[in-house]
Amino acid sequence: MSVLIENMTIKRGMKKIIDNLDLSIMDGEVVALVAPNGTGKTTLLNGIAQLLPSTYKKLEINGFEPQLLNFKRSFFYLESSSNLFEYLNIKEHLLLIKKNWQSEIVLDEVFRLLKIYEYQTLPIRKMSLGMKQHALLATYLISDAPVLLFDEPLNGLDPGSIEITNGIIQNLADKNKSILFSSHDIANIQAICNRVVFLKDGKIERDTKNMDEILELYKQLYGG
Template identity: 30%
Template sequence: MLTVTNLTKKYGKQNAVDDISFHLDGGEVVGLLGPNGAGKSTTMKCIVGLLRKTTGEITIGGFDHLSVEAKRFFSYIPETPYVYDLLTVWEHMQFVAQAYGVKDWKEKASQLIELYELEDKKSKLGRDLSKGMRQKVSICCALLPDPQLLFFDEPMIGLDPKAIKNTKQVFKNLKEAGKTILVSTHLIDSVESIADRIMIMKDGQIIGNDSIENLKQQAAAGGEGLSLEDLFLELTKDE
């Protein structure tokens, strides 16, 4: 579904992403963990085409990641939610439905708006929404086209506890439907219960890429008693 090969992103002489390679299979939920500045958001922005990679190859569904064919496969929820100032919440849904050619979209849009408790905000303009509301609209817009691949960059930031719980359930439903999800976060508990696999980044490199149990065994003899937080701190500590 997603293949990243020797991806590098330089800013001047600094490698924000340093020659990383990985792939995501269909139906897999992968957590991308790392401290601030590790390169998580830069990696994701290079994949979706918001940043120009320095070197490397990225394919989505077998197509180059910048092609229209690839863009039909995925949705992206950025760390800082972007909405259109002069579109209402409902008009955002209509816009996405038209852009992706979604048929009979109104029922699904209504279900998503109800799930994220936005019914009373349907006619509110984007500029009048709080950050948390913008994040909810961003997630609803991403889910509406029913993409095969979803990129979530810090999806829980700004959400209230009920919305976080609902989003975790959405992840599980998407996984059961065979969708592929890459979740970038430093809120470790938000992915521990849903991820099949964890990739840990530090200084622009992937220093761990395996199931949680296997990574725990690598981090400590036997791995007994290690939480995912312990594992993360062990793998990312300074030498």
């Protein structure tokens, strides 16, 4: 099992944003985290990554608990392209991550997959949103981490780039990587996911592998 969470709670002030949440993800699963904006998806991802204070009965990623040295290398997570260093270029980011995650992935392989040779040395601050999203995805690929946490990975991508991203995510799953990502794109979720978990009132309200029912479940749980 790649991710195991029991009774995770995250508060903002006195309010519980995540409330005794349980979640498990198996090796090679692609799991979509679904909920309306502002209801805790990013908070949960940050809590799993231990970027926000949280309490829990159990938190394990790839068999490692947070107090263990290898915990941080067992997953990769950047909330958005705004977390990239604006004065560094893609190549410099990838070299830094490759070293820290002890990855054996070759940079040229990442450049080829994402078709980003032409702007690999362009500083992040000079990139368009679409370029930054490619740079963000490149950081995930170079990490070679067994668990990947994405927050709205398709934002700012054109249809061609979405197709490339979907293919990469499916390829990563074929390599037994476990992926949890937040998304609102029902059609895209249906195309690439094994499971969908619906977040409501700080808990996983529903968990399904039936892609045909997710639109109706969304309407039932959140209206609209």
